[in-house]
Amino acid sequence: MDIDDILREVDPASQSIPTETRDLQALTRAWVAERSSPELLHWPADGLFERVNDRIKQQIERVEEMTGDMDPKTNFALIVIQTELERFKYLVRSYLRARIAKIDKHTLHYLSSPDLRARLSETEQAYATRHQALLHNHYLSSFLSAFPPALQNLNDTAGNISMIDAPDLDTAVFIRLLKDALVEGHGTDMDGSLNGKNGDVVILRWSDAKPLVESGHAEVI
Amino acid sequence: MPRLPGTSFLTDFHKVPCKFELDVPELGYLDNNPAQPLKSGTTIGLPLWLAELLALANRAPSSADEDAKSFISLNLPPSLSNEVMAALKADPRAVPLRDQSHNFYGLGTRILDLFEEREICAILRRTFVTRAADISLHAGKAGTTDDMGVGAGEDFLRGLEEWERKLFKKAHDGAKSTKEWMEGVKKH
Amino acid sequence: MALPLPSGLVPTEVAFLCEMEIITIVPRQRLESIPMLSGKTPALRPPRRADLPLWLALLLKKQRRANIVPPPWLLTASLQELVNLETNVNPEGFSEPPPPPMRSDGRGVARPYAATTSRTGDEDGDTKELTLSSPFLPSCTQDAPSGYLPFHWLEIAETLLAHAADDIPNAPEVRALLRDLQEVRAAKLRASTRHLEGGGGVLKLRGVGAMELAESRGFVLSVVDGVRKLGASIEAGRREEELERREGRGGDESDDDMEL
Numbered sequence: 001m002d003i004d005d006i007l008r009e010v011d012p013a014s015q016s017i018p019t020e021t022r023d024l025q026a027l028t029r030a031w032v033a034e035r036s037s038p039e040l041l042h043w044p045a046d047g048l049f050e051r052v053n054d055r056i057k058q059q060i061e062r063v064e065e066m067t068g069d070m071d072p073k074t075n076f077a078l079i080v081i082q083t084e085l086e087r088f089k090y091l092v093r094s095y096l097r098a099r100i101a102k103i104d105k106h107t108l109h110y111l112s113s114p115d116l117r118a119r120l121s122e123t124e125q126a127y128a129t130r131h132q133a134l135l136h137n138h139y140l141s142s143f144l145s146a147f148p149p150a151l152q153n154l155n156d157t158a159g160n161i162s163m164i165d166a167p168d169l170d171t172a173v174f175i176r177l178l179k180d181a182l183v184e185g186h187g188t189d190m191d192g193s194l195n196g197k198n199g200d201v202v203i204l205r206w207s208d209a210k211p212l213v214e215s216g217h218a219e220v221i
Numbered sequence: 222m223p224r225l226p227g228t229s230f231l232t233d234f235h236k237v238p239c240k241f242e243l244d245v246p247e248l249g250y251l252d253n254n255p256a257q258p259l260k261s262g263t264t265i266g267l268p269l270w271l272a273e274l275l276a277l278a279n280r281a282p283s284s285a286d287e288d289a290k291s292f293i294s295l296n297l298p299p300s301l302s303n304e305v306m307a308a309l310k311a312d313p314r315a316v317p318l319r320d321q322s323h324n325f326y327g328l329g330t331r332i333l334d335l336f337e338e339r340e341i342c343a344i345l346r347r348t349f350v351t352r353a354a355d356i357s358l359h360a361g362k363a364g365t366t367d368d369m370g371v372g373a374g375e376d377f378l379r380g381l382e383e384w385e386r387k388l389f390k391k392a393h394d395g396a397k398s399t400k401e402w403m404e405g406v407k408k409h
Numbered sequence: 410m411a412l413p414l415p416s417g418l419v420p421t422e423v424a425f426l427c428e429m430e431i432i433t434i435v436p437r438q439r440l441e442s443i444p445m446l447s448g449k450t451p452a453l454r455p456p457r458r459a460d461l462p463l464w465l466a467l468l469l470k471k472q473r474r475a476n477i478v479p480p481p482w483l484l485t486a487s488l489q490e491l492v493n494l495e496t497n498v499n500p501e502g503f504s505e506p507p508p509p510p511m512r513s514d515g516r517g518v519a520r521p522y523a524a525t526t527s528r529t530g531d532e533d534g535d536t537k538e539l540t541l542s543s544p545f546l547p548s549c550t551q552d553a554p555s556g557y558l559p560f561h562w563l564e565i566a567e568t569l570l571a572h573a574a575d576d577i578p579n580a581p582e583v584r585a586l587l588r589d590l591q592e593v594r595a596a597k598l599r600a601s602t603r604h605l606e607g608g609g610g611v612l613k614l615r616g617v618g619a620m621e622l623a624e625s626r627g628f629v630l631s632v633v634d635g636v637r638k639l640g641a642s643i644e645a646g647r648r649e650e651e652l653e654r655r656e657g658r659g660g661d662e663s664d665d666d667m668e669l
């Protein structure tokens with residue numbers, strides 16, 4: 001039992017929510033946001049993902065220890081732990097796969113500037129760079145090499161037409177407010193705004209929702 | 222916003238009526254008259270990508286004469302004509318849009334980029350939203366019966382253009398996957 | 410390897426989320442605390458009630474180790490009230506979502522349950538706030554208010570009816586009332602897109618549920634995106650005019666609320 005648990009037990013009215021619950025909430029929210037927003041979001045900066053992954057590893061070790069113990073009482077606990085482990089793995093895997101899907105779709109875009117590149121984890125950056133190199137080599141060997149060198153680029157922006165396909169940031173999303181906040185959105189005939197209340201569900205463009213989501217005033221649903 | 226290759230590829234080849242503002246030697250064959258130059262004032266259907274380039278290009282940038290400025294003047298394609306707009310205004314559901322153009326709205330947005338036509342823009346938006354509600358109703362029914370809901374609104378559904386077909390598919394997939402979950406929850 | 414799913418959660422993913430909702434059980438057997446990744450489970454001592462995630466409650470129920478206490482909003486009186494609310498009182502919008510749960514701070518003052526400050530980053534004084542929301546708020550326990558549908562209402566109700574119908578008083582009527590609710594609310598969601606042709610920038614749908622969203626999200630968002638694309642040239646023209654008007658005023662005090 002660590003000090004947080006002890007403090008929580010002597011002060012049941014404490015405001016704190018266990019770190020484990022907080023991390024699961026944060027991971028779940030990041031997953032839903034990644035599944036529902038048109039562009040790749042920032043890799044969690046506070047070590048959330050690494051923390052969760054470490055705990056998963058520890059839990060797998062615990063399962064291995066418990067498996068040796070044939071007591072039927074621990075048997076049920078083992079089922080519970082393994083079921084939860086599978087749920088965590090599903091969450092982590094789905095989160096990573098949603099990100100890879102976006103990176104695959106717009107690889108050059110996310111490699112095109114340091115700011116965009118910084119959204120990727122180290123592993124994702126390595127993946128994207130290799131993915132793009134393989135793709136370019138494949139194009140070169142199958143048809144690009146037949147073109148004059150000046151036409152072999154895949155990232156031309158000449159003639160006001162960029163070859164780098166980018167996600168449409170004005171795609172609409174659903175958000176829910178976590179706090180009262182002014183919600184402003186770009187519209188066609190006019191722009192809109194509303195004095196949002198905690199719990200409000202609003203449809204608006206991702207480009208308008210993004211600041212609210214990043215500041216923690218709203219979450220994507 | 223850059224126009225991305227591929228996103229509006231098919232619309233690029235949609236022909237729109239263009240009136241030539243000058244004589245062009247050697248192009249008479251476009252008007253089935255290969256021996257003659259193409260005469261100024263002739264109207265010919267050109268693919269949208271070419272029409273856009275020609276309509277926006279300036280052939281005499283220094284000239285003060287407004288009329289001498291572009292190669293062609295672009296006219297509204299028949300699918301966005303006054304008659305079609307009037308019919309849509311009267312009842313958006315009664316017009317089989319697919320017969321006007323397979324990519325009716327896609328073409329519409331490209332044309333609206335070139336013409337400032339507030340009225341057409343408003344009619345297209347109202348048409349899209351009104352028909353979408355019907356599409357959702359039909360797709361919802363299709364989720365609960367197995368014939369894709371075609372029975373009742375067959376004519377309406379046949380008249381859906383590309384954007385609307387995608388809408389129908391989204392609505393139908395949503396209804397179907399929800400129904401599947403509702404049935405599956407009892408099993409495990 | 411990449412996810413072959415459309416943008417936005419699909420029903421099976423919504424169901425996965427809903428299984429994290431906290432629900433109240435009555436244990437039928439003792440069970441020691443289990444060290445889970447999401448925290449330790451409470452030790453179970455019949456007949457003392459305990460709150461657990463739905464997936465674990467269902468596991469215990471299937472093994473006859475516990476009974477489930479249905480949330481108060483799932484009882485017939487509450488559902489009848491809700492059908493009346495949705496049909497007669499507010500035929501346009503959805504009924505209100507549950508009020509944010511409060512808890513005592515030990516000095517007799519109620520505080521929001523959801524707001525919490527970080528204890529991990531306290532070395533550099535960085536108290537980053539994290540607000541809890543569904544499924545991590547207790548909106549399906551025995552203490553949840555009746556007469557309010559929580560975000561995962563439909564999934565929770567269907568799951569409990571499928572696996573713990575014997576724990577729900579008057580289950581057939583509950584089932585019928587749920588169908589009524591589902592129907593009246595589905596019509597509202599469909600109707601919401603009719604107000605979109607002006608493309609007003611923000612559209613409020615307070616009270617909508619997660620499974621309802623999963624069913625209609627793709628359709629509704631495509632309508633919004635379609636209206637935006639059809640109006641793109643008009644919108645660009647409007648912004649240009651607004652910009653010109655602004656610049657024309659030559660550094661005047663900007664007192665309007667135009668977003669540029």
